[in-house]
Amino acid sequence: MKITYLRKLKICTVNISQYTSEFKKNWYLAAPVILGMLGHTFVGFIDNIMVGQLGTAELAAVSLGNSFMFVAMSIGIGFSTAITPLVAEADAAENTTLVKSSYKHGLILCTVLGILLFLVLFFSKPILHYMQQPEEVVALTLPYLDLVAFSLIPLIIFQGIKQFSDGLSLTKYPMYATLWANIVNIFFNYVLIFGKLGFPEMGIVGAAYGTLISRIVMVAYLWFILRKNNRSRKYLKNIKIFVVESAMFQKIINLGSLTAMQMFFEVAIFTTAVWLSGLLGKNPQAANQIALNLASMTFMVAIGFSVAAMIRVGNQKGLQNFVELRRITFSILFLGLIMASIFAIFFFIFHQSLPKVYVDFKDAVNFQDNLEVVSIASKLLLVAAIFQISDSAQVMILGALRGLQDVKIPTLITFISYWIVGFPISYFLGKEAVLGSFGIWLGLLAGLTTASILLFIRFNSLTLKLIAKKNELT
Template identity: 45%
Template sequence: MALQNYTKHLDVTIKLAYPVMLSQLGQVLVGVADNIMVGRLGAETLAAASLANSIFFLILMFGTGVSMAITPLVAVADGEGKKRRISRIFQHGFWINIVSGILLFLFVLGLSPGLNHLGQPVEVVALAIPYLLIITFSLVPLMFFQTFKQFIEGLSQTRQAMTITLACNAVNVFLNWVLIYGNLGFPAMGLNGAGWATLISRVMMAVVIYIYVQQSGRYRAYSLIYGFAKISRGMVSRMLKIGVPTGFQFVFEVGAFSTAAIMMGWLGVNALAAHQIAINLASVSYMMASGLAAAAMVRVGNQLGRRDILALREVGFSIFGMVAVFMFFFAVLFVGLRNYLPLIYIDDPGVVQTAAVLLVIAGIFQLSDGVQVVGLGALRGLSDLKVPTLVTLVAYWVVGLPLGYILAFPFGMEEVGIWIGLLTGLTATAIMLIWRFHRISKRLLKAQHNSALDKEDQVLALK
């Protein structure tokens, strides 16, 4: 009977999560396609893509985190039936995201010359910088897209963003073929061609989702406002208090992998290329698991708005179970096909051999990776941000990365040592986050129970 209390939530969660998972998978597969196409140009170009993407993905995830402030607030307001409040959340989120996209681009523009001072191969940096600037400019239309995506996902409507994302990603892959290799009469632009394809496809995503939301009758009840009228400093502050810590949660995790890429560069071009292959494959499972995390955030937020704490706990733990099963499948896939998957990207024997070893470690940390990302999503639904942010900081930057450096260089374990450090950080994060969700939800349940008893005592006293 107790198990049925959890399994009854699976159907609703799957319907909510699978479009987000497919949308995220579409985004990742574009990255996979980019790397496969770029990998055909050689190890140096693939290493340049690794270096640039390690920086860009860090910035991208911070921006994504900022935009995600919209979803839990909309989910709670939707649970409470407050449509006017949802409209105000959208308005404030719109301007926060647009300004954030511009500031993040300017930040990377100023930061990019610093890649020359990270101890990376000169030929790799020369290829990486222009590509990095092109794809970073795509953050502006992407943050515009994220505003609408997070808004409609907060209303438990996830298929629309999925459809738009997958369609525009297909365009991205086609443009890669045209611009990287110089097909259909276009000049061969190499790595920069992949960057321009990304920028064009993200502009398309922004335009299409705007037209969809404006034309769809289901959103007219929310009176979406795009101007500065009635912008509230209090609302901006509240959203930033959710979005900025969420962004830093992503930064601390993704930053650990980006720093690992820089350490891989110290070991040479082949090590950096192998790292890019392994992390690109691992990102497929991670981003799909983040679809379950988005479902956890929305469903936990809804139950919190309805004050149904028992259902809130059941929802949370049912999704932890789902992600564990899901990630086990990828663990088996990575370990079983470790000698074959790298061949999709490159045929260099040294790179393939190193990537195969890293894929074994990637298989081992799949469970931890899935649990920790769902833990962050569930806690975000509870608006619990400060402690999870601290957890990610300590786990990755105090434990994982220093351990990886020590194992890689003083102990001579090189690539394997760096990835063992990442495995340790992910596992520590997963354990701490699932425990925190249990404690907070248990405390809320107890408080609700005590409140009900107090009301019952008051009724008895009146009698």
């Protein structure tokens, strides 16, 4: 009986080790992406903290303005994501021509999309007056949105270059670019929001200028460093911009448009949470912004593992090794869920103290408002703690599916999860007479949980079919 137990223990150890043995490589790819994505979120974190010192109306204005930005960003970033699996697959197959073509056509499309998204946001500003949001918040949002919308152009261009770099497994360079951008953003936020070092005091418009300048710096730095790198330089030389292939454009558009829709469906449900919170008042909207900003930072870790899954799955797809592809994906899921569990515990323990970082309790004028904002935000963080697991799982599985270039069914799954399941719950439970802000976030939890379950079923079914099909051919 003792021998049987030892054998079982040995088999269990072997089974676990086949996944944990990949942790180092997964982390090597994911860590720079995580730091880079945290850098993006940190820009918002710094904006929120500095703007929060001005008052809850200003914080709510940033939240409302960024809600429009997040929708536009989801489309741009989602579209650019199509570049990574194409580059990763071509790189594994050592197809230099295809790598260059994927980069060139992807970057052209990202540039055009960035300009179009800016124009859409710029001309859609009047909608703010018809959304039943607090008037003082709308008045502050309009000038802020002008500049932040324009920053979409360099941001989406940066994403195109970043996705190319990620596809070559050069994930550290976008991280460096983002870190530099953060330094620039913090400096300009400080001097322009509060009027330091001889600069004019511009309030939340100063935060918008800081965001715009930092995003221009990101593009310039990443382009420069990739031109100097030995591995990426060969793909950036002798690119004929005006010689294009409609077939490659079509391939990127087919992948990118559906990937963008996936991200849009998820980001839009969180954006709707901002708008529904605005119907409850400026304080619930400010509280929603605090909880969303904190949850976004932990979500960036899952995004990092999602990119690692996309790269490694793309490589294995190029090699047609689907058994290894499944093993690698499960190893990434294993590591990512461990991290998500740690964040969940962190939010549970510190849900009351974390929101206090965003407000100034020494401000006697806004003391009662700040007290209400912290109270609401602390309850929302309890929901955020619970959905750490499902949110992380769904985005990592989506990364693997994108690496497989499987986008149609996942797009349908995300729509069903967030808009057939999640939104109705947020809408009905989020009314002031029911659960208010807490009810809105229960809808988010329901949508994310549904998505994680359905996407896992899709990945498991698809990869088993690919393995069976290859076995039949051999």
